[in-house]
Amino acid sequence: MTAAPLLELRDVRCDFSVERGFLRARRTLRAVDGVSLALRPGETLGIVGESGCGKSTVANLMLGLIRPSAGAVLLSGTPIDRMDRRAVAQRVQPVFQDPYASLNPRKTVRAIVGLPLSVHGAAADPGDAARRVSAMLDMVGLPRHLADSYPGELSGGQRQRVAIARALVLRPNIVVCDEPTSALDVSVQAQILNLLLDLRRELGLAMVFISHNLAVVEHVAQRVAVMYLGRVVEEATAAALFRAARHPYTQALLLSVLTPEPGRGIPDARLGAGFPDPLAPPPGCSFHPRCPLAEARCAATAPALAGRGEGEGTVACHVAGALNSAMP
Amino acid sequence: MAALLEVEDLHVRLPVAGGTLHAVRGIGFALQPGRTLCLVGESGCGKSLTALALMALLPRRAARDAARLSFAGTDLRSLPERRMAALRGDRMAMIFQDPMTSLNPTMRVGTQLVEALRRHRRVSAAAARDRAVALLERVGIAGAAARLGQYPHQFSGGQRQRLMLAMALMCEPQLLVADEPTTALDVTIQAQILRLLAEVQRELGLALLLITHDLGIVARMADEVAVMYAGEIVERGPAAAVFAAPQHPYTQGLLNCIPAPGRTLPGTPLAAIAGVVPSLVGDWRGCAFRARCSRARPACADDPVPTRTAAGRHSYRCVLSPAPAGREAAP
Incomplete structure (x- = not known):
């Protein structure tokens, strides 16, 4: 018997209203169309598909950043839209593709990683917060002397380590990674993948790993869903999917x-x-x-x-x- | 066969805040008609600047010098810009990662294609238009005649890349330089564009200089490979030889750090290359990879780094002796 899902999408639909220009009617773009997915404790679910298939919309739905037009997103059985945003953020955290765009350039590494602790009032006192930030930086392999640097002074790989540290500092049990290594060089990609695999094991994380790179998904995911134009067209264990x-x-x-x-x-x-044109799907x-x-x-x-x-x-x-x- | 393109000891230097950035540091290669040479390396290794240096399209503040830079017997080093402009787009053409950098968004596609030919050749507008239609059909754009009147934004990303290829081919170039032509595309479209590129190259006997960071593309497209690191070519040779028995620790590291079905076991650590690329501002001595190399030794800091031959035309720059085939060479 499999464990109850930590995170579940139940027949989720997500529509966006798209402006098509002056004097032309707005149209509905169905980015996600009847998707059901489940993430079990400790599991890594890979989502693959080409640009425009809706995989990033699925990530945003899972993070509670956008609401489904129909269907439900459930966190341990509770609909995400009935939960406090902070309660969601405490359990599900993102790592995005572009570590250049996802870090505030005017804050130091220490402040970026410490921000979730202060927003959530999660640290007992400033000393506790500082200790937790330092421990987190150690965990993601960032040298301590970089704690007072700004993102602009860091390499792409180092920035992605900062993003991972920020995602994990609240100790969520789910991390949603949307193309976490796509902006990185291959030698750095390997470092970040190794780090994610280590952290997954040490912290018992469940992960959603979204990527267009099938070799990377095969390497990290236990189960894989393939999306095409807003729908899941195939889902199986990574071993079964890549074999046949x-x-x-x-x-x-x-x-x-x-x-x-x-x-x-x-x-x-x-x-x-x-x-095909997602505004006029076949x-x-x-x-x-x-x-x-x-x-x-x-x-x-x-x-x-x-x-x-x-x-x-x-x-x-x-x-x-x-x-x-x-x-x- | 005589080389179409010959490069020896090419340097590109850029003035930056902290001094001079030595972006390309003494590289050399030759390319024959009908052959594909892949320049492969990670961001900042100098591969794109090498391409721009060949086309004389470097930023104004960048300085280029070379012991030899010849295209079809013409010395490009001293060629005035007027004559270079006559070669560019005619006998040597280039395509880029982002097609919108080379397509004018305010001009109809047909006008741009016709202009590409009539800038260099005395042909009638009707003849140029016929060639544009034929080439668009060749690169797989259906209903070509009807689409000449459209604007670039009416084409998808993959189609724009096809358009750009058609435009590059208008004057029947002898050399095509392609800088990461499929990096922005989805994997299924990437495969289609690369197939097209390989077919067109074969049909026209083009010399293709393909610049990429993707070793998968290199393996499938290249006759010859040159691996670049920190502005230098650290390993070069026939693709089959380099992939079968990579010699430079950096090449080995690059091949080992990508997950590959059947070679890497899912969930196990990948053989990452530790550290980051060194800064190339200022002077540099010895091997630029030594700070990241697990087999570095004191001799690695000495100049010049020896060039060794593994077999035939397969050579590499490293103090280590050639190792036999097999990527899993012990560190």
Whole structure:
């Protein structure tokens, strides 16, 4: 039996009203369309997909930064919009992609990491706060002499360490990382990934890890959800998903990863058209205009998530679903 | 075959607040027609400035000097800007990471493509337009004739990159310099654009200088690789040789620190390279990687750093002797 989810999205929809220009009607952009996800204690859930698939909107929903248009976001069973913002922040904290934009350039590292403690009144006295900030800086591997530096004096990797220290200083049990290493060089990316893996183990953190880099997600996540145009099209354990992707989109994503193996050329994922306009999503399965396996029914009805046919996990595809049920 | 592009001892220096930034420090390479050379390295290693130096597009305050800088037999070092401008966009073309830096947002796409050709060639507007349509179709833009009247913002990111490639090809260049052409794109679109680039290169016999930070792209695209670190080429050679038996500790570190299915076990620590890139302001002696290198020794501080040959054309700059194939060389 699996543990109750720490964080759950239940059939969540999120619409944005988009201005399209002078004298043109506003339109609704459905960024997230009926997504259900669950994060269990100590687990790392990877979310992958291309730009515009809604993965960052999911992150913001999980952090309580935006409200769902329909459905519910639950923290240990309690709807997040009925909770105090501080109570949410105490349990769920973010690490964002751009450590240049997410740190106040006019504050020292010490002040940035200490701010959550004072906002939440979490430290017993100034001495306690200072001790906790120093302990946190040690934990993320920032030398103490940098505590009085400003973000502008730090490298990208050091800034991301500051962002992680700030996220963890309140000891949340969930960290939502939205592309945490995408702005970093690969050698620094490895340092930050190692740090996140260490902290996850030491603090027993549950993590949501959002990235477009599949190799990185495969490395850190135990379970992976693949999103396309606001929907989860496939979800499975990382091992099962990367061994045998079922959804044609997941397959195309995996095929497009360029591993450092010379002589293998550039793969052809046979994705015809480009990414669809999210303001006018295609009818039926939103992937069908690009799908090499598309059939007539794919343009007519959207497939529901169904069992993947091998172990746990789900996939939303008419064709892959039929392939699974045809298997012995 | 004679090299189309030859570079020897290229330096780029930039005056900065604390002194002189030695951004490119004595690099050299040669590129043959029909071949792809990848310059690979992390941010600040000098790879983009190298490209700009070749095209004479460096910022005004930057200084370039070289022992040799020749393109198809022309010495670029002393070429007046007027003659350089005639070469640029004609026989040597460049595409960038962000297509909007090279596309004019206020001009129709067709006008820009036609202008790219008519600036360098005496052809009729109708002939130029025909070539634009043919090239747009070649780079995979459907309904090309109808789209000539559109503006760049009406194209998606991947399509803009295709547009930019078409524009670069208008004059049938011999050399194409591509600086991180797919870095801003999604992985599926990246694969499509790289396939297109490789096909076009083969068809036209282009010499391609591809600049990237992504070792996956290097492995799949390059004939030859040059690994840059702190303004220097620290390792170079045929792609197959460099990936099979990387010799420089930095190259080994780069390859080991990316998670790779089948080589790294999920959840286990990655072999990160400790520390950060050194500042290149002021003078520098010895190997620039030594502060981050697990195998550094006193000799690493001496100049010059020896250039060693691993096999054939595969060479590297390091005091260490060549190690046999296998990335898991013990530190």
